Amino acid sequence: MYFEYGAQETEYLARKDKRLGAAIEQIGHIDRAVDGDLFSSVVHQIVGQQISTKAQETIWQRMQQTLGTVDASHILAAGVPELQKLGITYRKAEYITDFARKVQSGECRIEEIWQMPDEEVIRVLSSLKGIGVWTAEMILLFCMQRPDVLSYDDLAIQRGLRMLYHHRKIDRRLFEKYRRRYSPYGSVASLYLWAIAGGAIPGMRDYAPAKPGSKNRKPSELHGGAAMLYTGYYHSPLGRLLLAADEIGLTGLWFERQRYFAQGLAPVHQDAETAILAQTRRWLDLYFSGSVPDFTPPLHPIGSDFRQEVWALLLQIPYGKTTTYGALANQLAEKHGQRRMSAQAVGGAVGHNAISIIIPCHRVVGADGSLTGYAGGLDTKARLLAGEGVPIAENPPRIRPDM
Numbered sequence: 001m002y003f004e005y006g007a008q009e010t011e012y013l014a015r016k017d018k019r020l021g022a023a024i025e026q027i028g029h030i031d032r033a034v035d036g037d038l039f040s041s042v043v044h045q046i047v048g049q050q051i052s053t054k055a056q057e058t059i060w061q062r063m064q065q066t067l068g069t070v071d072a073s074h075i076l077a078a079g080v081p082e083l084q085k086l087g088i089t090y091r092k093a094e095y096i097t098d099f100a101r102k103v104q105s106g107e108c109r110i111e112e113i114w115q116m117p118d119e120e121v122i123r124v125l126s127s128l129k130g131i132g133v134w135t136a137e138m139i140l141l142f143c144m145q146r147p148d149v150l151s152y153d154d155l156a157i158q159r160g161l162r163m164l165y166h167h168r169k170i171d172r173r174l175f176e177k178y179r180r181r182y183s184p185y186g187s188v189a190s191l192y193l194w195a196i197a198g199g200a201i202p203g204m205r206d207y208a209p210a211k212p213g214s215k216n217r218k219p220s221e222l223h224g225g226a227a228m229l230y231t232g233y234y235h236s237p238l239g240r241l242l243l244a245a246d247e248i249g250l251t252g253l254w255f256e257r258q259r260y261f262a263q264g265l266a267p268v269h270q271d272a273e274t275a276i277l278a279q280t281r282r283w284l285d286l287y288f289s290g291s292v293p294d295f296t297p298p299l300h301p302i303g304s305d306f307r308q309e310v311w312a313l314l315l316q317i318p319y320g321k322t323t324t325y326g327a328l329a330n331q332l333a334e335k336h337g338q339r340r341m342s343a344q345a346v347g348g349a350v351g352h353n354a355i356s357i358i359i360p361c362h363r364v365v366g367a368d369g370s371l372t373g374y375a376g377g378l379d380t381k382a383r384l385l386a387g388e389g390v391p392i393a394e395n396p397p398r399i400r401p402d403m
Helices: 007-016 018-027 038-047 053-067 072-085 090-105 110-114 118-126 133-142 155-165 172-182 186-197 275-288 305-314 325-335 343-351 378-387
Strands: 230-236 239-245 250-255
Touching (some): 007 018, 007 172, 053 072, 110 118, 172 186, 230 275, 239 275, 250 275, 325 343
Antiparallel strands (some): 230 239, 239 250
16 A cells, blocks of 8 residues: 555645645655554554655564554554564563553553644643654555645655755755645655655765765764754653764763753754663663663763774773873873873863763763763762762762863
8 A cells, every 4th residue: 555645745745835746746656555543553663663665564574474463452462572572672672561551551542543633643642751853754655645744843854855956054934834845745746855865866966965064974974964863752750851873873962950951962863762771771771770881881972083082992981980080181292102182171171071971071070079070960970980889978079071
């Protein structure tokens, strides 16, 4: 079964927008498969988060073969361990079983969702664990076949708009202009923008400006470009943490309201669970329970060569131990065969560490033992160290955290 559209939609879009009309003419009709079962569509979307389409379909076929029917009763009968054996993460298995429980208990009524307007569908679906706004929008389009879905959070849609209209950037105001122009057939426009972004029209290029320092970097490192960045939250004893990861590793872990909060995080990112974010949550669960994690999730900090060197040294500081900015500077100086290295420069690199706790910048203190230079706040730094068993004086010397 494919998304249904025809001459009425394409002729309307061609009248409204000559460029899009020409692209539709050149590309021709697009057959895009849809799944008319809302329950299985939600499960399918959760399975496919942060994995390739090929991997998603392999796991999906395996799930269908194992369960027979992908519905709430079969999901709950299988349970989390059996679902994991199909090749999905523990967190995804939890999300899927949580959804199944809500459907079976009547807390989530599938038949009522079909009757809701688009905005209400997005609100209800995105309240489920593992479902963000973008995923809800894809369910609207590829399951419910709603006619007017154009997702601002979809990087390929933004890329298609840049390529078709020669824009360097698509901000919310510009996006809304096109959304209004395409309405009430935004879904069909989405199909063609995805095709354009995927190279369906030879010679079209992306007009997005190159990011500073991006010349020799992999596409996955360009968080404002084609690579998707995934985010989620973790509720710790010290407050809520924002997690961010690309397909390579964890790129950010920030305390809310800290200095440099979400610095470097692209404005367009998807709220979704991934294997990397799941590993990070497991690491944090162990850490905050008082255990020493016996693994490190994949890390992908973005920064200059100098900062990368400093962060690598931070990873060598053992749990429950501290070092000083001066000691780190001496290590770097010795490595490079220099007489000395600026402790202040090292402090700047430590302060701009975007992956708090796991890259343990909280274990760096002043030469006199002062708690200084922690973006998450000095009280947070003291509590982290205390949790690791580091003796903290009742009134330790404190310096303004300006590094």
